[in-house]
Amino acid sequence: MYKTHFRRIALLLIVILFSCSFSIPKRITIKGSDTMVILSQKWAEVFMKKNPGIYIQVTGGGSGVGIAALINGSTVIANSSRPISQEEIEKIKSKYNNNSIQIACAKDGLSVYLNNANPVNELTxxxxxxxxxxxxxxxKQVGGIDAKIQLYGRESSSGTFEFFKDHVVKTDFARSCQTLPGTAAIVNAVKKDKFGIGYGGAAYADGVKDCKVKKDAKSRGILPSEATIKNKTYPISRYLFMYLKEKPTGDTKKFIDWILSAEGQNIILEVGYYPLK
Structure with missing residues (x-):
């Protein structure tokens, strides 16, 4: 009986010592904008190597999905490629009695993708x-060959969808526009479709060509680049945001401060987006 008792005590001590020696990594969750997934994943990868006691989980779903997750408390950071709406701000304030925190973390030249075989190179x-x-x-209505235009776009929960609608289309999208679940899917569709056109983050333009964009018929066509985003000559540029329901503290603040540091901002260029300065 006593031997069994001592064995149990010894086993309990081993479990306690093991738990103290190998603490569970602290977890920061990031959810939202598909445009920002590859950037946030790169940030997380580099930061976790420097801080092995912190675990960062990054998932997409769209800006609206990320902000909804922030409101219901299932994520720490919501990535968004559009500004938070007043309705969303009020929901956070009502539920948590806090004002939401907006952090601009990068810039993006929202690209218009064309198939490489399409003779059209610029559009107003x-x-x-x-x-x-x-x-x-x-x-043929915009200087190309006689062929039907195939449209590819994002779902309505996407911040990219909302930004492109508000700043370019300024009305409802055509019913013929094929909705796809992410920017990578749009790029893949345009890559395979000679007569396709789509839009999305500049970092995704692999295997397709960026369309030069003109403010009007008299302007020259501009491609998205670090220089044209910085001097604001590219007509479709935007900030990329992180949202929190309260001021960041602890490891979350450490991560965000690092993102905004010179090292974190340099990573933005590696991915294909543009730093704040």
Whole structure:
């Protein structure tokens, strides 16, 4: 009986010592913008190597999904490629009695993707609006060959969808626009479709060509680049945001401070987006 008792005590001591020696890593969750997934994953990868006691989990789903997760308390940070809405701000304030925290962390030149075989290389904002609203349906109407334009776009929960709609299309998208679940899917569709056109973050433009964008018919076409985003000559640029329901503290603050540091900002260029300065 006593031997069994002592064995139990010894086993309990071993479990306690083991638990103290190998503490569970602290966890920071990030959810939201698909545009920002590859950037946040890179940030997380580098930061975790420098801070092995901190674990960062990054998932997408869209800006609206990320902010909804922030509101319901299932994520620490919400990534968003659009500004938070007043309604979302009020929901956070009502539930947590706090004002939401907005942190601009990078810049993006929202790209318009064309198939490499498409002879069209530049379009005005007005032409893009007419194309994605369904007013222009054939490439010959914008200087291309006689072929139907195939539209590819994001789902309505996407911040990229909202930004492109608000700043370019300025009306409802054409019913013929094929909705896809992420920017990578749009790029893949345009890559395979000679007559396709899509939009999304500049970092995803692999295997397709960026369309030069013109403010109007008299302007010259501009490609998204670090220089054209910095001097604001590229017409479709935006900030990328992180949102929190309260001021960051502890490991979360450490991570965000690092993102905004010179080292964290340099990583943005490696991924294909643009630093704040």
């Amino acid at each position: 904002i007005a032409q893009l609006a007419a194309i994605f609203s369904g007013e222009i349906t054939n490439w």
